[in-house]
Amino acid sequence: MMTTETPRTDGALAGLARFCYRRRRLVLLTWIVGVIAVAFVGFGYGAAADNDFSGGNYDSAKAQALIREHFPQQQGDTLTLAMKAEKGIDDPAARQKIEKVLADLDASPITGPVASPYQDKSLVTQDRRIARTIIPLTSTDVKLTEVKRLVTTVKEASGDGVTLGLGGNQAEKAETPKQGPAESVGILAAAVILFIAFGSLVAMGLPIVTALLAILGGIALMKLVGYLVPAPDFTVILSAMIGLGVGIDYALFIVTRYKDSLEDGDEPESATVKAVTTAGRAVLFAGTTVVIALLGLVVMGQRLMTGVAIATSVIVLVTMIAAVTLLPAFLSFTGRKINSLRLPRRTSRRYEPVRAASRGRLTLAERWAGVVQRRPLVAAVLAGAVLLVLAAPVLSMRLSLPDASVQPHDRSSYTSYTILSEGFGPGYGAPLIFATQVDSTDADLRPVVEAVRKTAGIAYVTQPRVSRDGQAATFMAFPETGYQDAATADLVHRLRDDVLPKAPGGAAVYVGGPNAATIDMADEVGSRLPLMIAVVIAVSLVLLIALVRSVTIALQAAVMNLLSIGAAYGVLVAVVQWGWLGSALGFPTAMPITTWVPMMMFPVLFGLSMDYEVFLISRVREEYERTGDTRTAVTRGLARTAKVITAAAAIMVAVFTTSLLGPDVAVKQGGLGMAVAVLIDATIVRMVLVPAVMELCGKANWWLPGRWAPKATPASPARVGEEARV
Incomplete structure (x- = not known):
């Protein structure tokens, strides 16, 4: 699926595939022993999760540092x-x-x-x-x-x-249920999809077993990496969800190519080598793209998000290695029995456009491509308009972190929130903690306190306290609005920008507390997100140009990926923040988007979108070099990849959607957003925009500085007749 010429049988990948096939017992034993050993150490002695998002150069971090140093008695939960x-x-x-x-x-x-x-x-x-x-x-x-x-x-x-x-934070954690059956449901859904796609229990089981072994070892290894780069507790759930999706997908692509080679008459060993050197090469490129995209999170400058990026990259790397080593060993065990325990069918119907052509008929994918290519401009405009409409809500996106007010209403922490809001105002759960350095225990903060008290939006202010060493002072103010209200964030900015600088001594006062820290983090993410997007796109473009040898296609991929991710962001805002169908999808109330969700979604989705782009465009290029005609190449490429991409996307959607069964509202948001993005990418983008835009660009699709298009290999007379019939 990946190369445009006969697969090499003497390269490194071919040698690796041949070794794993012939030394299947050694490879399988090495994997099992290795995973058990890493799991024993990782799950038994791995690093604990770190949920402290404070730090950096924010005002809230400076306030927290002063309190930590001079008010040690206030440090306990x-x-x-x-x-x-x-x-x-x-x-x-x-x-x-x-x-x-x-x-x-x-x-x-x-x-x-x-x-x-x-x-x-x-x-x-x-x-x-x-x-x-x-x-x-x-x-x-x-x-x-x-x-x-x-x-x-x-x-x-x-x-x-x-x-x-x-x-309280500990009470919220204590009464939050464990993730429950979400991953199990995702695995079951993936099994059903694979069984429908392959029609065989054996073929269905190989991708799942491969992915599960890789995820088990990857998560254990991730816990050990946590000693070097700590990560928050949601990382395990998120990484397992991503690892399950990509692990099954990568194995799916290789098994599909293996089955195709067997039906073409290859022996099991040569079919394995061909699958690894074609689809396996695509898996390595696709996985590398996902890893590079994930590492783009480092640009955000968030200590814990760097940990999330590295931990999730570990999972993806392990699934890549399993796909090109463990899976060939499994294929050696199954051989031609890959189709055992089949789903009863009237015919041995294999997805193959050539066979359909020999009967004078077009496949459904080919007929659909023809419809799009006859009106490419209309199709492109309509698809682009739909994506832009879906993306429109992103303009009103607000970022925050979940608190008690957005938890399920049967939780004790939510009950506490509602009682305190009714009796002491909604701002009781969003206190602002002011801290500053002073010269003595007699320091006078009355002008600052009075300026804060007179600020619109402040409910009441406590009396200032000076530390025992006389070097720092602190007081609290409670806003009239709640933790998740946009007015609270506006109040914090107004205090910092206008109120405190004008009060005597106020310029040296920092506004901190959990609420201010959440606002600071949201502001930082909003300012750095464009930089991360630019870095991820730039690096991915270089890789894609090197692979497909076309600047035009690489740019098309980047723009289409941005459109699909933007649409996913927009749907997420409409559901979570505006509350459209929110309760039906398991969100207790309308709430801002969790701060880490959009910056985590982008690299994951951009990498996954590039995966599908690679598998589709590589086959299109193969057909173009064989026929020299862009329309035929797009039609045939789409037809040859439609089934496998649809199955892969369906698995991703199923796995991501199962996060809605879990208790964590932030993880739910991430799962919903990624499921929507994959669905959009596999339908509107791959099935409409790609064939339409490639039809419009024609030979310009293959432009690379110094050359316009790859040379087409003359087809045999029999092949020419076959193309004419199609």
Whole structure:
């Protein structure tokens, strides 16, 4: 599928394929032992996840650094207990229930002293229906099972007119279910698609087994790499999803070429060598493109996103290696039994345009290509218009990180959020922490505090506190709007740009806290994303030009990939941020796009789009060099790759879509966006835009500085007659 000439039988790939075929037991044993060893070390002793997105040169990072250095007592994690009683917290029955919960929380070995709202009036609303209290945790690495017990205690105490909720970062983690059956459903869906495509249980099983072994070893290796480049906890889920998709797809391309070679009369060994030197070469190029695209995340300057890029690249690299080493060994075991346990069919129908031509008929893909090529300008304009309409919502994209307000409504953390918002305002969960250096414990921050208090959008401000060493001071301000509101981000920018610089001593005050850190990260991503896109496109263009030897086709691929990814971004905004069909797809409420999702989506999708481009255009070029006619080459190339690309895209869509079954709203967003992008790429782009644009460009498709088109190899008289019949 990859080369335009007879596959080499003496190259490095051919030698590797032949070795793996003839030494199948050695190769299989090496893989099994290697994966078991790496899994034992990686899963047993791998690096822990790092979810600290702070750092850098942001204002919030500078504020956090001052607090960490001068206020060590504020470093521990905390939980927040929210209480609401319909008859008031002083009602005897309500008070008995609330005090029982406070005592249970205070008695836990993982909590510090718990203040009672009955002893501190500032913890209770004026109507005494709602109260709150902060619960300090004794350690920063408490076991989530212990926190889950506290969450359960609070949830079970609710009822009879009293509602209780336990919030905080640790509480959210503790009550978030595990990923559940999402990956299993993805594997099952992939198996069904492969069985339909191949019609054989044996052929179906090879890509899945190959991908699963590669993913197991890749994830374990990724955990060891975490000691050098830490990554957040969602990396494992995301990497498994991407690895499963590309791993099955890469094996699918090689198995398809192997089956084609067998039907052409090749012996199993020569068929394996041909599959690896053609489709296997395409797999190596495609995988390398994905890795390079992923490493474009390094440009973002985000420490943890660099970890995500490297960890996910490890998964893709392992799946590439498995496709060209482990899979040939499996093919050696199966031989001609690759079609065993077949799906009953009336005929042995193989996807092959040549056979259809011999019967004087065109395949469905060829007929569709003919429709597009007869009206190429209309097809291109309509397809481009659809993509631009789908991409339009991206202009209103807002970035943030999920908090309690966007969690499922049955969570205790969401209950805590709603109670606190009702009693103390929606900004209670989005505090701004101001920090600055001072000269002494008598430092006067009243002008700054007063300027912040008078700012529109501020609900109330706490009194400033000076550190014991007299070198730093801090105070808090609570906005009138919530964590996810655009007005809160506008308020932070206004404080930094206008309010603080004009207040005496305010220029040296930093605005920090979790909310400000999220806003800073979103701003940084927004400013660096164009640079990452430019780097990924530039490097991918160089690789694609080197492979297909055409500047025109490489530029076409880049533009079409941008259109399909932009459309995916737009659909994601419409579903997640605008709420269109959001609840039906498992999103509890409308919310901004998670900050890391668009910057993670782009390199993955650009790399995957290049995969399909490579498999399609390489076959088109092969046909062009054989016939010298662009229209025929596009028609035949599309027909020869339509089935395998459709199956590969269907697998990707199925795997990515299963993320909607999981509990993590950020991972859901990423999975939905990538599923939409692959679907668009495999339909509108590959089936409409590519044939239409190539028809419009004609011989200019093959332009390369110094040459306009590859030479066509004269076809045999029999082949000419066959082409004429088609």
